[in-house]
Amino acid sequence: MENNLIPPNAGENKGQTALILAILAFIFFFIPYCSLLSIPLGIASIIFGSIGLSQAKKANAPVSKPKTGLIAGVAVTSFIILCVVGVISFMAIKNIGRKEKMENTIRLEISRKRDSVNAKIDTTKIKKNQ
Numbered sequence: 417m418e419n420n421l422i423p424p425n426a427g428e429n430k431g432q433t434a435l436i437l438a439i440l441a442f443i444f445f446f447i448p449y450c451s452l453l454s455i456p457l458g459i460a461s462i463i464f465g466s467i468g469l470s471q472a473k474k475a476n477a478p479v480s481k482p483k484t485g486l487i488a489g490v491a492v493t494s495f496i497i498l499c500v501v502g503v504i505s506f507m508a509i510k511n512i513g514r515k516e517k518m519e520n521t522i523r524l525e526i527s528r529k530r531d532s533v534n535a536k537i538d539t540t541k542i543k544k545n546q
Contacts, residue, residue: 426475427482430468434485437461438492445496454496461489 441457444450465486472479 426477427468427470427472427479428477430464430471431480431482431485434461434463434465434468434482434489437464438485438488441489441496442492445492445499455493458489458493458496461485462493465489 437457438461441454441461444457445454465482465488468482469479469486471477472482
């Protein structure tokens with residue numbers, strides 16, 4: 417005989433784990449060199465929250481903890497991704513002007529080198545003709 421009994425707190429532990437992982441992801445995001453851990457922690461929080469929610473729904477158990485963990489995981493992961501995209505965009509916009517300035521500097525240096533090479537060629541032609 418198969419034992420298909422699901423405990424009444426089905427999904428509650430996974431929901432609590434999801435909430436803890438979401439909180440850790442949020443905290444790690446603000447710690448230098450640990451912020452790389454925040455995205456996998458947020459994704460793990462979403463996974464645990466969704467598994468806990470499905471288990472709780474199957475067992476007709478309360479879904480408050482798994483739902484809270486899932487919502488917190490989605491919110492924290494979205495916040496982290498938006499912050500990363502914002503920082504990358506800011507750095508890209510900030511460096512647009514630098515790129516043009518750098519290109520102008522390179523063009524100026526190339527023209528100076530070209531002028532100095534042409535001047536050397538002209539002086540060698542004059543010396544040969546004398």
